[in-house]
Amino acid sequence: MNSRILRGLFALLLLPFPALASLGGDVTTVQADQAKMQGSLRTSSNNSYTLHEIQSSTGVAVKEYVAPTGKVFAVTWQGPFHPDLRQLLGTYFDQFEQAEQAQRTQRRGHGPVLIQQAGLVVQISGHMRAFVGKAYVPQMLPAGVHAEDIR
């Protein structure tokens, strides 16, 4: 199958990148994300950050916020399914997964995810076929950028 060969090629292309990390990672990882999601990319800038918008092949709209330092300080997503969070959260994924599981028990039930740790904020809302999410590293927000600006 052509698509499988293409996927293999994409995987090979990813190898030269130092890591697949996105959140907290280098701006080059945005390209890795785009390749992994087989999506289209649109980039725009303002004074505080550069915004990379990826439309994934599964219909998820992903935004990656890159600081002037070249680091990804926030990601958001919206779509019928979750994006590949291991890819998108990079080195923060394990911390996210542990916190998510712990919160389910602490919450005494099911509900939206709201992880508010000193070094990581993750919010996931919605229901089947309509998910919205946001993750950022508070310490990495560029001067003048607030959490509310990430949407």
Add this chain to the structure above:
Amino acid sequence: MKIARLQKFLYLSLAATLTAMAGCSGAGSSTNTGGSGGGSTPSVSNVAAITVNTGPTAAPPLNSPYVDGAFTSVTLCAPGSTTNCQTIGGILVDTGSPGLRILSSALTISLPQQTASNGSPVVECLPFVDGITWGPVQTADMTIAGEQAKSLPIQVIGSSAFSNIPSSCTSFGAPEDDISVLGANGILGVGNLAQDCGLACTVSGPSNPGLYYACPAAGCEVTAESLSSQVVNPIVLFPKDNNGVIIELPSVTGAEASISGSMIFGIGTQTNNGLGNATVYTIDPSSGNFTTVFDNVTYEDASFIDSGSNAIYFLDSNTTGMQTCSDATFWYCPTTTQNFSATNQGTNGASSPINFSVANADTLLASETIGVANGLGGPDAGTFDWGLPFFFGRTVYTAIEGQNTPAGVGPYWAY
């Protein structure tokens, strides 16, 4: 309508009596294997009992009480069998998802495995908002009240035969594969959707979101899954009463240990499930959301009703003026109970205000015996998730996509 009301009362009484007879609060797991007569109800009944309480994880050794979860029980039989059957309680009623999912640890009967075109077992990765469930798709005849869904594809969660979860699945979130994390013996999804994935999973290639896998001995690969093979809202397979569900729960003041209510199948199909004077709010068929206005701000296509969420989750501390709890940032802890009003708007233009209050979660949940808490609320930035407390004191109708009802074709909510 007096007659309808009397009839509803009789149905409720019958359901309550049968639950009492079964000696099961709806929370424990009662397993009657091999009995066809035991828990069966008259075939005319479309009313299942539901109980809101601390659920099946409250007891030792887990000692982990649930709050604001509606539990029911279902009977599963091997397809076509009347003897190879089991009744399982402690099943969470979820209007936010479609399909029946049962923990492998709660299942004592053996069910046939669904296979892909290449003969490999089909295993599902189902992403919820707060984690994923992983396990094989198997087929069962499901009975609840007098309703039956024959040859129903279900997900069996946490099966030891498929213990290696592909990383592409856990990339959607943390596994909820045992009772301590799931908080229930299973989930009965009776929401607006007919199938859990829909058309996206029926095609091969990069647009397939990767919910269904074919798993030969060597490892799992994403597979295309036809609509009819997908884990489906069981209501759709009922011979009648197959267009939606009504959930009725009593009013609650503050916190209680337990309340009882009803889940009534069908909308306008029998004398006990008419819309009456309920208002219909149609929803965006692609997002499954409607719109909520709060404090003159419109949250367009961003709110939903979900019995599977255990509180009213909405907005954030800045917008609501309520601090979150110091020990649980996912709940609000106002110093005094706060009263709010929000207006829900259907895509059909129907709109009405909802008055609700949020109390201090730490105070509400001071005791581990509390299974019901009105006023439990928490943040959910930019959206309204009308969880189970929304259902208290209401009759809430959930109409399924593509199914005809007296008020038109679903999906919609009515209350």
